[in-house]
Amino acid sequence: MKHARATATVLSSLVLFACAPSGPNPEQTADAIYSGGDIVTVNDKMSTAEAVAVKEGRIPAVGSRRDVEKAHKGLATKAVDLAGKTLVPGFLDAHSHYINSLLVANQCKLYAPPSGPGKDVESIVAELRKFAADRKIAKGEMVMAYGYDENVMPNGRLLNRNDLDAAFPDNPVRVDHVSMHGAVMNSLALKKYGISAATKTPPGGIIVRKPGTQEPYGLIMETAFLPVMEKAEAMTPAQEIEWTKAGQMLYAEAGVTTAHEGASHLAQVQTMKRATAAGANVIDVVAYPFITDVDNVLKEIPLSAWGTYDKHFKIGGVKVTMDGSPQGKTAAFTTPYLAGGPGGEKDWRGELTFPQDMANAMVKKVYGMGVPLILHCNGDASIDGFLKAYEFARAGDFTKPWNVTTIHTQFLRKDQIPKFVQYKVRPSFYTLHTYYFAEAHIANRGKDQAAYISPMRDAIDAGLRPTNHTDFVVAPLDQMFMLWSAVNRVSRAGAVIGDDQRVTPLEGLKAMTIWAAEQYGEQDSKGSLEAGKLADLVILDKNPLKIERMAIKDVKVLETIKEGKTVYKR
Numbered sequence: 001m002k003h004a005r006a007t008a009t010v011l012s013s014l015v016l017f018a019c020a021p022s023g024p025n026p027e028q029t030a031d032a033i034y035s036g037g038d039i040v041t042v043n044d045k046m047s048t049a050e051a052v053a054v055k056e057g058r059i060p061a062v063g064s065r066r067d068v069e070k071a072h073k074g075l076a077t078k079a080v081d082l083a084g085k086t087l088v089p090g091f092l093d094a095h096s097h098y099i100n101s102l103l104v105a106n107q108c109k110l111y112a113p114p115s116g117p118g119k120d121v122e123s124i125v126a127e128l129r130k131f132a133a134d135r136k137i138a139k140g141e142m143v144m145a146y147g148y149d150e151n152v153m154p155n156g157r158l159l160n161r162n163d164l165d166a167a168f169p170d171n172p173v174r175v176d177h178v179s180m181h182g183a184v185m186n187s188l189a190l191k192k193y194g195i196s197a198a199t200k201t202p203p204g205g206i207i208v209r210k211p212g213t214q215e216p217y218g219l220i221m222e223t224a225f226l227p228v229m230e231k232a233e234a235m236t237p238a239q240e241i242e243w244t245k246a247g248q249m250l251y252a253e254a255g256v257t258t259a260h261e262g263a264s265h266l267a268q269v270q271t272m273k274r275a276t277a278a279g280a281n282v283i284d285v286v287a288y289p290f291i292t293d294v295d296n297v298l299k300e301i302p303l304s305a306w307g308t309y310d311k312h313f314k315i316g317g318v319k320v321t322m323d324g325s326p327q328g329k330t331a332a333f334t335t336p337y338l339a340g341g342p343g344g345e346k347d348w349r350g351e352l353t354f355p356q357d358m359a360n361a362m363v364k365k366v367y368g369m370g371v372p373l374i375l376h377c378n379g380d381a382s383i384d385g386f387l388k389a390y391e392f393a394r395a396g397d398f399t400k401p402w403n404v405t406t407i408h409t410q411f412l413r414k415d416q417i418p419k420f421v422q423y424k425v426r427p428s429f430y431t432l433h434t435y436y437f438a439e440a441h442i443a444n445r446g447k448d449q450a451a452y453i454s455p456m457r458d459a460i461d462a463g464l465r466p467t468n469h470t471d472f473v474v475a476p477l478d479q480m481f482m483l484w485s486a487v488n489r490v491s492r493a494g495a496v497i498g499d500d501q502r503v504t505p506l507e508g509l510k511a512m513t514i515w516a517a518e519q520y521g522e523q524d525s526k527g528s529l530e531a532g533k534l535a536d537l538v539i540l541d542k543n544p545l546k547i548e549r550m551a552i553k554d555v556k557v558l559e560t561i562k563e564g565k566t567v568y569k570r
């Protein structure tokens with residue numbers, strides 16, 4: 001036996017000697033070696049490197065070019081020249097609504113600048129025309145769009161049904177509002193959804209009427225929009241596969257190699273399960289069933305199968321919601337909103353989604369299941385409510401590790417941070433609000449509270465390892481813009497929102513790579529460029545750690561690589 005092995009070694013070194021005098025043995029030969037540009041490892045022990053080797057979807061070595069080539073460069077190794085570009089770990093999305101990407105992948109993107117073209121009515125109509133022409137949408141077919149933001153429309157000139165009718169007399173057109181709580185529609189779409197002059201505005205709803213008439217003028221919001229949402233048609237099996245690929249490509253374009261589905265109902269889990277079985281996944285997807293649907297999901301995917309990827313899909317844990325949104329005045333606070341409630345209520349503080357007793361039972365149930373918990377909380381009272389529920393679930397015993405992440409955590413009070421440290425709870429922040437909603441937060445909550453939203457600096461200084469998220473489709477899937485917002489905290493109007501809570505570009509990058517990998521319990525395989533980890537990589541046109549910090553938003557994702565395979569190239 002010993003002799004045979006020695007002979008084999010001699011033979012293989014002879015073969016090697018014949019063709020590659022200084023090359024590695026074949027088992028060490030990399031599929032590719034990346035070098036020739038900045039390599040940001042996000043590994044504190046070796047923060048930069050000259051070369052990264054990739055073999056069978058993993059990283060066998062990171063280090064100096066000489067060492068990596070000596071040990072891993074063979075005849076079949078592809079030398080990838082970064083040509084001065086920057087290599088970083090693939091981004092892990094800490095919170096978004098992946099399942100929505102399946103739909104919006106087939107829709108026209110109309111976000112306001114800098115995230116999209118929707119700066120005024122003319123640009124919106126032009127983009128819709130281009131989209132319909134590019135996609136060859138036939139007469140009679142629905143044209144769908146998303147990201148409409150009336151806050152940026154100049155001179156109060158908002159999009160209405162006449163604008164859409166003039167451009168699309170033969171197609172129903174539905175332009176969804178950026179909040180996902182409403183849409184502007186043309187006449188054919190209004191007809192399709194049965195909304196007319198005779199439709200009464202329901203309580204909590206908005207139907208904007210043509211001036212001086214009862215005719216709907218296009219915009220339908222909140223409870224008036226619910227019947228429209230309910231009429232959404234189910235995907236066909238072929239669409240599930242096709243749209244899964246298209247949706248995941250939106251993530252890949254943003255450099256995301258692990259996507260987050262942040263509140264899944266049974267039907268959505270079933271869609272993801274079928275698409276997975278059909279081999280449609282391009283990147284990894286982690287889904288968190290909503291607490292009220294957990295028992296149904298367990299019948300579909302037993303607890304024993306949770307937490308483990310099957311063809312790039314896994315159930316990551318359970319989602320619980322504590323309150324609503326601060327800009328919608330539905331987040332729960334300990335002090336009143338300055339501008340009153342959504343219906344003009346006085347002394348309005350918002351309310352918990354579920355009464356405290358129910359929230360306690362929900363959190364305890366997840367603890368009992370022994371799976372990670374992600375919990376939506378925005379207002380400081382909802383964070384107090386979460387801490388109460390957490391303490392109730394733990395019942396005095398804080399020894400057992402439990403992976404818990406609060407999602408948004410926007411109005412975290414400074415005095416609440418020590419509890420997060422003590423309980424080892426990870427806040428996931430939403431620094432994009434310093435850009436998109438700062439003015440609304442100032443009006444609702446005052447300057448001081450608005451300046452302290454998503455206090456990432458204080459959290460890191462206290463020893464926490466927070467993550468950062470887009471909440472896509474509520475904000476655009478733009479990880480570099482998210483990074484920019486964490487580093488700069490500048491509002492849409494140009495105001496600085498809490499400069500003392502700014503983080504460094506490297507800290508901002510950690511919040512979307514290594515710390516996000518910890519959120520998924522995947523820090524041993526993802527989140528940094530280290531030997532042994534998956535070859536999930538992103539090539540950027542510039543190094544966000546070296547450029548002027550206000551320029552970070554302009555950094556482009558050039559290529560996204562999932563386990564050694566290019567899944568997106570600009």
Ligand SMILES: [Zn+2]
Binds near residue numbers: 096
């Ligand atoms: Zn969300």
